[in-house]
Amino acid sequence: MIRECTDADFEAILSIINDGAEAYRGVIPPDRWCEPYMPAGELRNEMAAGVRFAGLEAGGSLVGVMGSQLVQDVILIRHAYVRTARQCRGDGGRLLEHLLETAMRPVMIGTWKAARSAVRFYEKHGFNLIEGDEKDRLLRTYWDIPDRQVETSVVMADQRALDEIVAGWDKSTAVTDDEIDIFGL
Numbered sequence: 001m002i003r004e005c006t007d008a009d010f011e012a013i014l015s016i017i018n019d020g021a022e023a024y025r026g027v028i029p030p031d032r033w034c035e036p037y038m039p040a041g042e043l044r045n046e047m048a049a050g051v052r053f054a055g056l057e058a059g060g061s062l063v064g065v066m067g068s069q070l071v072q073d074v075i076l077i078r079h080a081y082v083r084t085a086r087q088c089r090g091d092g093g094r095l096l097e098h099l100l101e102t103a104m105r106p107v108m109i110g111t112w113k114a115a116r117s118a119v120r121f122y123e124k125h126g127f128n129l130i131e132g133d134e135k136d137r138l139l140r141t142y143w144d145i146p147d148r149q150v151e152t153s154v155v156m157a158d159q160r161a162l163d164e165i166v167a168g169w170d171k172s173t174a175v176t177d178d179e180i181d182i183f184g185l
């Protein structure tokens with residue numbers, strides 16, 4: 001069952017994020033890894049800034065969460081995590097499709113360039129990988145993240161974001177997941 005999370009779910013959301021983020025250990029640049037991956041204060045700030053979570057319940061408890069945030073003229077998917085023990089069983093896909101069904105604006109996602117399984121996950125759901133100067137511009141326009149995170153992240157954009165938000169997008173210059181290696185990963 002997918003439902004909207006409430007303040008009462010705060011500890012469960014925090015726990016799912018920090019458990020699911022184990023997938024990043026040894027994958028993202030070492031200077032971007034910290035423990036816990038997301039401190040409670042950071043999650044509180046994100047929620048105060050308008051990140052709303054949908055949660056997927058199994059066996060009576062939350063096992064996956066996915067945030068969304070309305071920023072200017074787009075919806076950002078923020079903090080998408082499924083408990084490690086439940087990953088690759090379709091839960092993340094169900095949460096993403098749930099959010100996309102109700103998304104009335106272009107949708108974009110920022111994720112670590114090195115998190116190739118996450119990039120593949122979003123590509124399977126129709127998102128396109130944006131790299132180079134345009135992804136830097138998008139990250140600086142729609143996200144509030146440090147320069148180092150801009151450098152080490154990519155943007156995934158849905159079709160509507162490509163049509164309305166991504167400047168100069170052209171299929172011939174689109175980067176495929178297999179080509180990410182040329183960026184030094």
Ligand SMILES: CC(C)(COP(=O)(O)OP(=O)(O)OC[C@H]1O[C@@H](n2cnc3c(N)ncnc32)[C@H](O)[C@@H]1OP(=O)(O)O)[C@@H](O)C(=O)NCCC(=O)NCCS
Nearest residue numbers: 020023080081082087088089090091092093117118120121
């Ligand atoms: C990304 C995430 C939310 C997807 O949820 P999920 O329930 O695992 O995903 P689904 O089962 O719906 O889809 C699985 C697909 O996602 C990708 N994927 C996700 N996690 C993966 C992993 N650990 N290893 C390999 N592929 C993975 C694959 O493309 C996989 O497809 P496949 O099974 O055909 O190879 C979840 O794996 C997760 O929490 N990952 C760690 C954190 C993360 O990367 N978050 C996204 C950043 S915004």
